[in-house]
Amino acid sequence: MFAKQSSTTVKPSKSRTFSFMTPSFKARLATFAMAAALGVTAHAADITGAGSTFVYPVLSKWSAAYSAQTGNHINYQSIGSGGGIAQIKAGTVDFGASDKPLSESELQQAGLGQFPVVIGGIVPVINVAGLAPGQLKLDGAALAKIYLGDIKSWNDPAIAALNPGVNLPDGRITVVHRSDGSGTTFNFTDYLSKVDPQWKTKVGEGTSVQWPVGVGGKGNEGVSAYVKQIKGSIGYVEYAYALQNKMSYALLRNSSGKYVQPNLDSFAAAAATADWAHAKDFNLVMTNAAGADAFPIAATTWVIMYKHPKNAANSKVAFDFFKWSLEHGQPQAQALDYVPLPASLVARVENYWKTEFKL
Amino acid sequence: MSAEAVLTRNPGKTRDAGGDRAFRLLAGGCALLVLFSLAGAAASMAWGGRLAFQTFGWKFLISTDWDAVNHQFGALVPIIGTVVTAALAMLMAVPVSFGIALFLTEVAPAWMRAPVASAVELLAGIPSIIYGMWGLFVFVPFMAAHVDPWVDAHLGALPLIGMFFQGPPLGLGMLTAGIVLAIMVIPFISSVMREVFLTVPSRLKESAYALGATTWEVAWDIVLPYTRQAVIGGIFLGLGRALGETMAVTFVLGNAHQLTASLLLPGNSIAATIANEFTEADSEIYRSSLIALGFLLFVVTFVVLVIARLMLRQLDRKAGRT
Numbered sequence: 001m002f003a004k005q006s007s008t009t010v011k012p013s014k015s016r017t018f019s020f021m022t023p024s025f026k027a028r029l030a031t032f033a034m035a036a037a038l039g040v041t042a043h044a045a046d047i048t049g050a051g052s053t054f055v056y057p058v059l060s061k062w063s064a065a066y067s068a069q070t071g072n073h074i075n076y077q078s079i080g081s082g083g084g085i086a087q088i089k090a091g092t093v094d095f096g097a098s099d100k101p102l103s104e105s106e107l108q109q110a111g112l113g114q115f116p117v118v119i120g121g122i123v124p125v126i127n128v129a130g131l132a133p134g135q136l137k138l139d140g141a142a143l144a145k146i147y148l149g150d151i152k153s154w155n156d157p158a159i160a161a162l163n164p165g166v167n168l169p170d171g172r173i174t175v176v177h178r179s180d181g182s183g184t185t186f187n188f189t190d191y192l193s194k195v196d197p198q199w200k201t202k203v204g205e206g207t208s209v210q211w212p213v214g215v216g217g218k219g220n221e222g223v224s225a226y227v228k229q230i231k232g233s234i235g236y237v238e239y240a241y242a243l244q245n246k247m248s249y250a251l252l253r254n255s256s257g258k259y260v261q262p263n264l265d266s267f268a269a270a271a272a273t274a275d276w277a278h279a280k281d282f283n284l285v286m287t288n289a290a291g292a293d294a295f296p297i298a299a300t301t302w303v304i305m306y307k308h309p310k311n312a313a314n315s316k317v318a319f320d321f322f323k324w325s326l327e328h329g330q331p332q333a334q335a336l337d338y339v340p341l342p343a344s345l346v347a348r349v350e351n352y353w354k355t356e357f358k359l
Numbered sequence: 360m361s362a363e364a365v366l367t368r369n370p371g372k373t374r375d376a377g378g379d380r381a382f383r384l385l386a387g388g389c390a391l392l393v394l395f396s397l398a399g400a401a402a403s404m405a406w407g408g409r410l411a412f413q414t415f416g417w418k419f420l421i422s423t424d425w426d427a428v429n430h431q432f433g434a435l436v437p438i439i440g441t442v443v444t445a446a447l448a449m450l451m452a453v454p455v456s457f458g459i460a461l462f463l464t465e466v467a468p469a470w471m472r473a474p475v476a477s478a479v480e481l482l483a484g485i486p487s488i489i490y491g492m493w494g495l496f497v498f499v500p501f502m503a504a505h506v507d508p509w510v511d512a513h514l515g516a517l518p519l520i521g522m523f524f525q526g527p528p529l530g531l532g533m534l535t536a537g538i539v540l541a542i543m544v545i546p547f548i549s550s551v552m553r554e555v556f557l558t559v560p561s562r563l564k565e566s567a568y569a570l571g572a573t574t575w576e577v578a579w580d581i582v583l584p585y586t587r588q589a590v591i592g593g594i595f596l597g598l599g600r601a602l603g604e605t606m607a608v609t610f611v612l613g614n615a616h617q618l619t620a621s622l623l624l625p626g627n628s629i630a631a632t633i634a635n636e637f638t639e640a641d642s643e644i645y646r647s648s649l650i651a652l653g654f655l656l657f658v659v660t661f662v663v664l665v666i667a668r669l670m671l672r673q674l675d676r677k678a679g680r681t
Contacts, residue, residue, distance in 0.1 A: 215615050
């Protein structure tokens, strides 16, 4: 009886999927044939890119809006920055995206160029009873000492000195970091290296480092989950995660001595005041930026492309896509808690395209 | 022999000899395919990891370094994490699985056996990411609030072994990973055990009962010796999963490259390290070290299996002599 029942349920569904498949396949064939017949004049280009997971949400929003306008499709695979660099070097994609800039010599060797596309921020999140979001103030040195394991409790004199009048609890600090290699970690450790010489020599900066202390969570969601669960913990996540998970955060003192709130304005201030003028190929990590209102751990993602691409037609569309995104993609970026590049930087990027790339 | 002779003498069946040969080839091919893919996987990982082995030599096995910035890698922390969590898991899973199988074959009333058995098998079908999520969001807070403080206060104060049980109540760590792994492998081991316990001839069991044996004596002295080989096979199936489990362990182990004695502190395992770091391994030596870790997982599993086989042979010899 059971067998009979199952056979009667399987058959119709099979035939249904079959009859459903054929027309759609035919339709696809037809569009394909039409596109082929139209040839070069058809604008339905398929651009492929791969790399950073950080930029994936905004890139997919942009590509949806862009393809609605132009018919060109952008296929982006968020396989990680390392993978993106490897893929563009192998020439299997039209553009790569990385959270870590390539050096001048590395770019030159491969005939590549790079430019920033969007800005985000990395926020120190905490789980300390009795402290309101933004009530705890830290400077770079204190944050580095916490992550080095030198500062072990929340009422350590070094933290107390930065927080006069705040009742700090006598709890042990549990450090939370990323367990997977990540651009977020790269920017965070780059900041610590810039502000603390001991961090620079002992640990250094990279997409994954040898953490002296702490537990590792997988992804932004892993770190947020650990910080929420472990009392007395501190971690670092992308701004959007801190916001969406309503996590308590600490204020950071920037290079001009001001404590700034992490928000889109302070990230934009970091991007605007970073020293792009002296950064060849935009090879500049904008942590610890100089501006009075700049948030100290702002980050960007670089798009990497060939200066003399093999598939010039595809590259042209890719540039058109990024031009559109930088000039008209601000609403999509802001909706996802990213910061669009400030106008001065967009002008710089477009100038770089003109001088460096053969379009 | 004689059956073959009968077959060849029967003229109507001679054509079947060809079919037999084809079948033997086919079945042998299937078995060889496993060997080939095993050897191929091991060889390609050894090849991929050759840069790491060349660079670090034997130091790769005993170094606790895992420094992507300065390109210093060592496998000791993940190896120990893998072995310790799997050992913890087996320590808990084997007795419990034995109890489940025994209950379902000897003790439980007949109407209960089939539903509970299928429930256990259903557990085996839950994807490991679900165990990981459950571990992270439900079990870790429970461990942090109730188990870890107790372990730290009571077992941590013991002389000698106390160092294994001291630590802050993070909820994450080797002990939590071991328990989650145990829950994951119990269905595998217990369903194999149940299947093989059912194959014990009732004549043997009934004879033992007739001689006045208790249920425990029947299980321990009749059922277990009769099915020992298969039971150990089932345990290895579970052990293999515990050694190689990735997602669930990543969520609850804490992923810290630090060598600690305490089971309450975070560690790392081979599979978790690879899963975490492979996508962003941005240098040749980094990627090679991760692949070398994969090869070492092979080696660890192989060594554990060989040791177990040797122990089994020792047992067989003893049993033969007495």
